[in-house]
Amino acid sequence: MTDTAPLLQVCKVCKSFPGVRALHEIDLTLHRSEVLALIGENGAGKSTLMKILAGVQPPDTGEIRVDGQPVEIRTVNDALDAGIALIHQELNLADNLTVGANIYLGREPRRLGLIDTKRMNRDARDVLRRVGLDVDPATPLSQLSIGRQQLVEIAKALSINARVLIMDEPTSSLSAHETETLFDVVKDLRNKGVSVIYISHRLGEVKELADRVTVMRDGENAGDLDHAQIDHDAMVRLMVGRDISQFYARQQHPIGDTLLEVRGLATPTWPGHRLSFKVHRGEIVGVAGLVGAGRTEMLRTLFGIDRRLTGEVLIDGQPVEITSPIEAIEHGLALVPEDRKQHGLVVDMSVRHNVGLAGLHRNARTGGMLNQAQEDHDTAEMIGKLNIKTPGPDQVAKFLSGGNQQKVVIGKWLALSPRLLLLDEPTRGIDVGAKEEIYKLMERLAEQGMAVLFVSSELEEVMGMSDRVIVMHEGAITGELMRDELSEEAVMQLATGRQKSPAA
Numbered sequence: 001m002t003d004t005a006p007l008l009q010v011c012k013v014c015k016s017f018p019g020v021r022a023l024h025e026i027d028l029t030l031h032r033s034e035v036l037a038l039i040g041e042n043g044a045g046k047s048t049l050m051k052i053l054a055g056v057q058p059p060d061t062g063e064i065r066v067d068g069q070p071v072e073i074r075t076v077n078d079a080l081d082a083g084i085a086l087i088h089q090e091l092n093l094a095d096n097l098t099v100g101a102n103i104y105l106g107r108e109p110r111r112l113g114l115i116d117t118k119r120m121n122r123d124a125r126d127v128l129r130r131v132g133l134d135v136d137p138a139t140p141l142s143q144l145s146i147g148r149q150q151l152v153e154i155a156k157a158l159s160i161n162a163r164v165l166i167m168d169e170p171t172s173s174l175s176a177h178e179t180e181t182l183f184d185v186v187k188d189l190r191n192k193g194v195s196v197i198y199i200s201h202r203l204g205e206v207k208e209l210a211d212r213v214t215v216m217r218d219g220e221n222a223g224d225l226d227h228a229q230i231d232h233d234a235m236v237r238l239m240v241g242r243d244i245s246q247f248y249a250r251q252q253h254p255i256g257d258t259l260l261e262v263r264g265l266a267t268p269t270w271p272g273h274r275l276s277f278k279v280h281r282g283e284i285v286g287v288a289g290l291v292g293a294g295r296t297e298m299l300r301t302l303f304g305i306d307r308r309l310t311g312e313v314l315i316d317g318q319p320v321e322i323t324s325p326i327e328a329i330e331h332g333l334a335l336v337p338e339d340r341k342q343h344g345l346v347v348d349m350s351v352r353h354n355v356g357l358a359g360l361h362r363n364a365r366t367g368g369m370l371n372q373a374q375e376d377h378d379t380a381e382m383i384g385k386l387n388i389k390t391p392g393p394d395q396v397a398k399f400l401s402g403g404n405q406q407k408v409v410i411g412k413w414l415a416l417s418p419r420l421l422l423l424d425e426p427t428r429g430i431d432v433g434a435k436e437e438i439y440k441l442m443e444r445l446a447e448q449g450m451a452v453l454f455v456s457s458e459l460e461e462v463m464g465m466s467d468r469v470i471v472m473h474e475g476a477i478t479g480e481l482m483r484d485e486l487s488e489e490a491v492m493q494l495a496t497g498r499q500k501s502p503a504a
Helices: 046-053 076-081 099-103 117-130 146-158 176-191 203-209 232-240 295-302 325-330 340-344 351-356 372-385 402-414 432-447 459-465 488-495
Strands: 008-017 020-030 035-039 061-066 069-071 084-087 164-168 195-199 212-217 220-226 258-266 275-280 284-288 310-315 318-320 333-336 420-424 451-455 468-473 476-482
Touching: 008 046, 020 035, 020 046, 020 220, 035 046, 035 176, 035 203, 046 084, 046 164, 046 195, 076 084, 084 146, 099 117, 099 146, 117 146, 146 176, 176 195, 176 203, 195 203, 203 232, 212 232, 220 232, 232 488, 258 295, 258 451, 275 451, 275 476, 284 295, 284 432, 284 459, 284 488, 295 333, 295 420, 295 451, 325 333, 333 402, 340 402, 351 372, 351 402, 372 402, 402 432, 432 451, 432 459, 459 488, 468 488, 476 488
Parallel strands: 035 195, 035 212, 084 164, 164 195, 284 451, 284 468, 333 420, 420 451
Antiparallel strands: 008 020, 008 061, 061 069, 212 220, 258 275, 258 310, 310 318, 468 476
């Protein structure tokens, strides 16, 4: 070991999961007393890399070095022994315990076999002072704000003498004042010799805090920026620098009248923002944004799963009240959810019964008996139209591929002939062939006059399939882009909080 050796090095680390290459020969260097920002689009591999460093997942190949020496990090304890602590976006604290008990949970000092509470609180007070948190360690954690709980999490890491703090979206739930406090703590820790890997989609934070930036894209290194090179446009260019795939077969076709109009909609997750937009017949509208932008919450509110706090929803120019999915279905809406196994399918039921689920009320005979003939007809039609690869209608859904499961979910709704199809991450976790089939289906439905509003975290998918793109950031719509305005850089500028410039 030499004095000039970096504190932490990641060398040619690879990690794959069944059917997915998450990381390919990733390199990362962290110096002493440095804040290194790690950025990238959704799915770039940031979380996988951090889980490897924190001992949550082992790498397949590659090497990790601390102080210039190779280390084996196979468990969380291995990481802690190496001085590496991960502070999750969802805080890993117990709100039924005191602040001191949280800091030393599982490592409580003991005296005569019992927890030495006096010593624990004394030691806790010392590490709390390091993060600038003036609170009695005997205070129940539940009495602290989220921002102060975040500081307790940092104090917990410092109590194990962590030299590397990994912070994953640490300000996602903080107020502006709490964020400023956290920034002060991070800067102070850096000055005292602690190194920080800071993951954030908020590029303004990165510019303020980071000494260097490492950018990941599609599981690989996309580039690094020194402090003098860090600016919003440079970061966006590295994040999005790839070509659009060639299999988006869009054809020009007429766009019809307005089917859906949303005026001043507020969702429970983002009550302070008002959403207003339109979707026309025959139009495919993409919704882009980073994790936590509020896209899924908007679809859920439109479909009546979540309560609309304020605003109006109009169908064909007429205000409608949608307070439940049943009412949404009655007005011609259909929602294909983000998690098909959890919310879209009953995986232990057959293809036929899954296709028939949404139409149970419509297809019921007098007396509540199921119209099996109609269900059989709908299932056969959807298997044919959507090219669902299944041995037969009675095949259990969990034995189908991901792509065919997704087609079953879509078929369940198409059997009702909806007028507006809401799609949340319609191609997540499916292979390229199945993706292309779903793209062709979206195009065909639009040609037939259906309106399609879809959320996707894949920028090339949004750009390839959309007539128009709505971009969201932290619960607000930051801009809309017509097809001829679309570029990955333009979308990412809006997705990271920069408002669209007014037309000249």
